[in-house]
Amino acid sequence: MSVKELNLKLKVWRQKNPKDSGHFEEYDAKGISEHSSFLEMLDIVNDRLERDEKEPIAFDHDCREGICGSCSMVINGYAHGHMKGTTTCQLHMYNFKDGETVTVEPWRAKPFPVLKDLVVDRGAFDRIIQTGGFVNINTGGAPDANALPIPKKDADLAMDAAACIGCGACVASCKNASAMLFVSAKVSQLSLLPQGQVERKDRVKKMLAAMDHEGFGNCTNQYECEAGCPKNISVQFIARMNKEYYTAASTQEAHAPIAEGSF
Amino acid sequence: MALNSKIPSGPIEKKWDKHRFEMKLVNPANKRKYSVIIVGTGLAGASAAATMAELGYKVKSFCFQDTPRRAHSIAAQGGINAAKNYQNDGDSVYRLFYDTVKGGDFRAREANVYRLAQISTSIIDQCVAQGVPFAREYGGHLANRSFGGAQVSRTFYAKGQTGQQLLLGAYSALSRQIGLGKVEMYSRTEMVDVVLVDGHAKGIITRDLVTGKIEAHSADAVVLATGGYGNVFFLSTNAMGCNVTSTYRAYKKGALFGNPCYTQIHPTCIPVAGEYQSKLTLMSESLRNDGRIWVPKNKNEKRPAHEIPESDRDYYLERKYPSYGNLAPRDISSRSAKEACDDGRGVGPGGLGVYLDFSDSIKRLGEDTIADRYGNLFDMYARITNENPYKAPMRIYPAVHYTMGGLWVDYNLMSNIPGLHVIGEANFSDHGANRLGASALMQGLADGYFVLPYTIGDYYANNKTPTPSTDHPEFKKAIEEVTNRTKKLLSINGKRTVDDFHKELGHIMWDNCGMARNKEGLQKAIKRIPELREEFWKDVKVTGGADQLNPSLEKAGRVADFLEFGELMCIDALNREESCGGHFRTEYQTEEGEAKRNDDKYCYVSAWEYKGDNQKPVETKEDLQFENVKLTQRSYK
Numbered sequence: 001m002s003v004k005e006l007n008l009k010l011k012v013w014r015q016k017n018p019k020d021s022g023h024f025e026e027y028d029a030k031g032i033s034e035h036s037s038f039l040e041m042l043d044i045v046n047d048r049l050e051r052d053e054k055e056p057i058a059f060d061h062d063c064r065e066g067i068c069g070s071c072s073m074v075i076n077g078y079a080h081g082h083m084k085g086t087t088t089c090q091l092h093m094y095n096f097k098d099g100e101t102v103t104v105e106p107w108r109a110k111p112f113p114v115l116k117d118l119v120v121d122r123g124a125f126d127r128i129i130q131t132g133g134f135v136n137i138n139t140g141g142a143p144d145a146n147a148l149p150i151p152k153k154d155a156d157l158a159m160d161a162a163a164c165i166g167c168g169a170c171v172a173s174c175k176n177a178s179a180m181l182f183v184s185a186k187v188s189q190l191s192l193l194p195q196g197q198v199e200r201k202d203r204v205k206k207m208l209a210a211m212d213h214e215g216f217g218n219c220t221n222q223y224e225c226e227a228g229c230p231k232n233i234s235v236q237f238i239a240r241m242n243k244e245y246y247t248a249a250s251t252q253e254a255h256a257p258i259a260e261g262s263f
Numbered sequence: 264m265a266l267n268s269k270i271p272s273g274p275i276e277k278k279w280d281k282h283r284f285e286m287k288l289v290n291p292a293n294k295r296k297y298s299v300i301i302v303g304t305g306l307a308g309a310s311a312a313a314t315m316a317e318l319g320y321k322v323k324s325f326c327f328q329d330t331p332r333r334a335h336s337i338a339a340q341g342g343i344n345a346a347k348n349y350q351n352d353g354d355s356v357y358r359l360f361y362d363t364v365k366g367g368d369f370r371a372r373e374a375n376v377y378r379l380a381q382i383s384t385s386i387i388d389q390c391v392a393q394g395v396p397f398a399r400e401y402g403g404h405l406a407n408r409s410f411g412g413a414q415v416s417r418t419f420y421a422k423g424q425t426g427q428q429l430l431l432g433a434y435s436a437l438s439r440q441i442g443l444g445k446v447e448m449y450s451r452t453e454m455v456d457v458v459l460v461d462g463h464a465k466g467i468i469t470r471d472l473v474t475g476k477i478e479a480h481s482a483d484a485v486v487l488a489t490g491g492y493g494n495v496f497f498l499s500t501n502a503m504g505c506n507v508t509s510t511y512r513a514y515k516k517g518a519l520f521g522n523p524c525y526t527q528i529h530p531t532c533i534p535v536a537g538e539y540q541s542k543l544t545l546m547s548e549s550l551r552n553d554g555r556i557w558v559p560k561n562k563n564e565k566r567p568a569h570e571i572p573e574s575d576r577d578y579y580l581e582r583k584y585p586s587y588g589n590l591a592p593r594d595i596s597s598r599s600a601k602e603a604c605d606d607g608r609g610v611g612p613g614g615l616g617v618y619l620d621f622s623d624s625i626k627r628l629g630e631d632t633i634a635d636r637y638g639n640l641f642d643m644y645a646r647i648t649n650e651n652p653y654k655a656p657m658r659i660y661p662a663v664h665y666t667m668g669g670l671w672v673d674y675n676l677m678s679n680i681p682g683l684h685v686i687g688e689a690n691f692s693d694h695g696a697n698r699l700g701a702s703a704l705m706q707g708l709a710d711g712y713f714v715l716p717y718t719i720g721d722y723y724a725n726n727k728t729p730t731p732s733t734d735h736p737e738f739k740k741a742i743e744e745v746t747n748r749t750k751k752l753l754s755i756n757g758k759r760t761v762d763d764f765h766k767e768l769g770h771i772m773w774d775n776c777g778m779a780r781n782k783e784g785l786q787k788a789i790k791r792i793p794e795l796r797e798e799f800w801k802d803v804k805v806t807g808g809a810d811q812l813n814p815s816l817e818k819a820g821r822v823a824d825f826l827e828f829g830e831l832m833c834i835d836a837l838n839r840e841e842s843c844g845g846h847f848r849t850e851y852q853t854e855e856g857e858a859k860r861n862d863d864k865y866c867y868v869s870a871w872e873y874k875g876d877n878q879k880p881v882e883t884k885e886d887l888q889f890e891n892v893k894l895t896q897r898s899y900k
Contacts, residue, residue: 003537017811035536035649043541043762050760050815055806058814060329062502064542066643067427068333083646090646115473116812123450126330130442134435135394139314139712142385142392146349149403159396159421162428166332195394 004034006093009101010045012057018113024103034094038081039064039071041093059118066090066230069165072172073118074105079169079228087167087230107168109177111215122168124214125182132206133186135195154192161189163231173228176217181225183211184241185233191244201248208245264519264872266885269673270374275891276356279378282674283717287724294319297723298482298730300467302454302509304331306426306433306704307687308488310711313436316445318716323480324437324446327453327472327504327817332434335490335502336707339426340547340640342408342418343390343704345383350407354415356380363702364892366412366592367667367695368844368860370522370868373891374674375692382709387419389712393432397421410700411548412592412899418701423547423640429704433711454509455820456741457485457516457683460731464513464683468741470749472817475810477745479733483726484682484719487513488711491666491688493526495825495832496777497769499663500532500545506821507828510670510689514831518678519870519883521671521691523828524836527698527845528778529664530596533647533657534616543662544647546619547640548700551589553624553633554657556580556596558617562607568618568656579603587899594697594845594858595899597661601778602856604660611658620656661778665703667694667845668835671870671885675718676710679870681726684719686710691868696844749809752819757802761818764799768792768822768829776833781849785837789830793877796826831871831880838882841865853896862894 008029015022027049032041039061046056062070071088075081081091096102104118112120162185170181187204190196196203219238226235271282289297298321301312309331312324326334346359359380364371387405391397397419398406407416421428440446449469456468458479466481492507493499514520531546557578559571579599581588591599600617603609610616625633630653634641644652669691670678676692677684687707694702731737771791775784799822807813842851842858843865851859868885 033537033539036539037541037647040539040541044539047760047762050804050806051758053806056815058812062328062333062504063335063338064503065338065500065544066646067338067424068328068335068502070328070333085642086646090643092646092649094649119812122329126332126438126441126448126450129435130438134439135392136439137392137436138317139310139389139436139716140385142388145347145387145391145397146404148391150399151403152399152401155396155399155403158394159398159428162396162421162431163424165427166330189396190394193394193396195392 006032006034006096006098008032008096008099011101011103013105014057014117015114016116018115022114032093034092036093037064037089038075038091038093039089057118058116061089064089067165069167072107072120072167074107074172076103079107079172080230084227085230085232107172109171111177112168112171124216125166125168125179127214128179128183128207128210129186131210132199132203135190136199148194150194158189158192161185161192161233161237164233165231167230169228169230170225171216173224174217175222175224176220178219178225179211179216180219180238180241181229181233181235183207184237187241187244188237191240200244201251204241204244204248264679264883266519266671266679266870266883267673268372268885269675270372271674275373275377278374279381286717286721289720289723291319295321297321298323299484299486299719300325300480300482301486301488302467303334303488303490303687303689304434304437305334305336305488305490305687306430306707307711308334308486309430309433309437310708311486311488311686311715312446313433313440314712314716315719316440322440322446323449323482325449325452325454325469327451329451331437331448331450332431334430335505336430336704337427338502339704340423340545341549342410342420342425342701343386343429344410344417344699344701345387345419345705346380346417347384347387349405350416352415354417358415359383359417361892362413363693363699364695365897366699367697368858368897369695369862369866369889369892369894370843370887371693371695372887373889378714379693379706379709382713383705385713386705386708390429390432393435395421395428395432408549409552409590411551411590411596412699414587420549423549423637426704429708433708453817454489455512455745457513458737458741459516459680460735460737463681463726463728465731466733466738468738468745470745473812475808475813477742479738479742481731481733481738483730484684484722486684486686486715486719487670487689488686489689491669492828493663493666495768495829496663496772497765498535498540498543498773500529500543503542506824508821508824510685511824511828513670513678513680513683515873516680517873518680518683519671519872520668520831521868521870522668522696522835523832523871524776524839524846525667525696525844526663527593527665527667528597528661530593530600530661531619531659532662533644534611534660536612544643545662545664546644546657546659548593550619550637550640553636554589554619554621555623556589556617556619558603558608558610560608564608568620577603577608584899591899592697592699594847597778598847600661616658616660618656619659621652622656625653665698667691667696667698671868675721676715677718677722682722684715686715696846748820749816752803752805752816752823753809755800755803755805757804759802760804761815761822764795764803765822765825767795768826771795772829772832776836779847779849780836782837785833788833789837792826792830792833799823799826834880835869835871838869839865857896866894
């Protein structure tokens, strides 16, 4: 089994800090094993840059197993590259051609400011979750886990939604920088499960308000988010969230839900 | 130094109850007067931060990732154990306790493990109530699977993403408290030192990873939930950022390090493909429920897997351990794989691999069922190797995965430094010399949701000193030390990159302190590591500046600590002249090649005390008392 090696040209976005205007720089990536991952290819390029006294390319990465959601780069115009259902860390070089020029950019969306090179600030996602992406329950006193049977179909669908890794590829893929797929995944997971019922209406309203507040755009049904999602989260969840929102907005709450359970 | 494990007296099943009654409480109105710093937002850290905030304490939470949701617990695949006995297959708290003590090769503290087994059932209840979408049967009840080292099905799971779902549950609870203003969250902030005031842990020093700013934070207690140190090997299944810095800095301030040589080599990972490789990818142990592990019977077998007839295959786990078969515990499975490969019967490039074969299960259950159970894992395997595991067997090889060692803690999860608590993988407490599959998630959440939030109250109630200001000289001194160290790293401007040093250290550790160890190799490593450390401080090249986002600088600080810590691991491994669990000394084995413990001499925890740079650390022993479980030679035959 002989291992093929690739010689590539990289056009990489370099930006010193949030205030810098940024620019593309070109690098040679020579002798890259086809079995290395895209990030390992960048490791090799960075190692060579460091040896030449140059600052390496900064990028977010951590688990390199496609689950932590750290990696965040647009490769040749596609969030996480052109392979469907794949994070950048799981994108392997056998998917590229020898001699190819590869363009690498950060997520581009106003609510995700660039911190440096390919690193962006995705704190907006955390702030959306903080407004309602949870079940209001304190630790302790939960009923027996089997006390409330949940139809397998609902549990499975909730799991499909919950598979979101919060990477932000949906936002980066959308011309409106909409976060609808991200928000709808959490809203759907919790509205499908009995545990999420009590705050169902309140949750969708709060999370959508937070999404707007952070400056994410709206959905115009082009489904680039689904195409770019490394976890194949379905746009059906956006439809589900819209339904949740209409129901919540058109029915009056008897009383405001209790938002905190502690002292 | 004398160690007091503070194990409550009385029968094992009453200890935790008794202890909870005897501990001092902080009344609800007073809780808001106490503050805590919690470092790390994995299962242990996030659950502890959320729960303590719910109780009313003031919480500051720190993580080096860009958001708490990305801590490495997220990558745990297979599941979480709990003694629910939902399958009616004879499980009980006592059985989970027994399996865990035996699985850890009788090197864990009985009382801690029993408490863990007791709490395990509440964890599942709590997570379901949070909306964690565990797998279910058609009747709507929770599904279970089997895991290594157990003969009952007690593992709860969410596809192959159990860690992700549990972490997102804890993250949601934490997010709720952040939203309510009860937790101050510091993301992209790395702890670089711990600060002691009058002998108590009262704060930490951090570096803002975006601006480079060094800051001091003070509180009434500090909790480290900073995970394991598997990355000392460079290649491991850990995330790239996982490091030993927090626990090692605490060690240098006087916290004892327990059993650093106990590392877990996971049997089912994708084999190494080349020098460029940055990390290893785990294939969940749950795959061993339906996959059969084998190698060819003949050395130098050239035929592809599907052309090798049954008669020429060696299903070595089924042959050697008929009652547990492919579900033999991790340490045993890993060693068996190494044995087969050392014997020249390994498969794939370099002969460093064994087959994990699903063809029988696919025949019996159909491809759809297998895809339903393990689809995401199969996809991951295909993406990485460019091979289709539905058609050809997977190739797997052991890799560093988890570290059972960690900072020494008492029954209250407090280290020997008053106020410094350590939870999750960062402590040494529950898994002995080998952790069973699906027990890490259990321990992380037990510590964070149900143990620490009570036991830390006892510390507060007994230590009512005012919170020191960050103007205190100890904080100033620590900031100065950290700043000087950073300057030093940036000023060396040598020839070798940080990764270069890290890789060399990794090779030394893997060759001499990996799956098999012996006196000669360990002595060699103990000689070589200080030399490498010296070279590092003379010849490392760290680009960029201090006041900016600088990944090279982050790595340099972590690797500098690994270069000291690796030596401590080897010293511990050399000192323990027996084999137990993940610590396999080739000099100490049975005729059949199994680990041979020496209970007369080594039935204790080695807790190491720092005595100065380049000084030999001093060992303190905590004798392990087994009052309930009889020490036996572990048998999975």
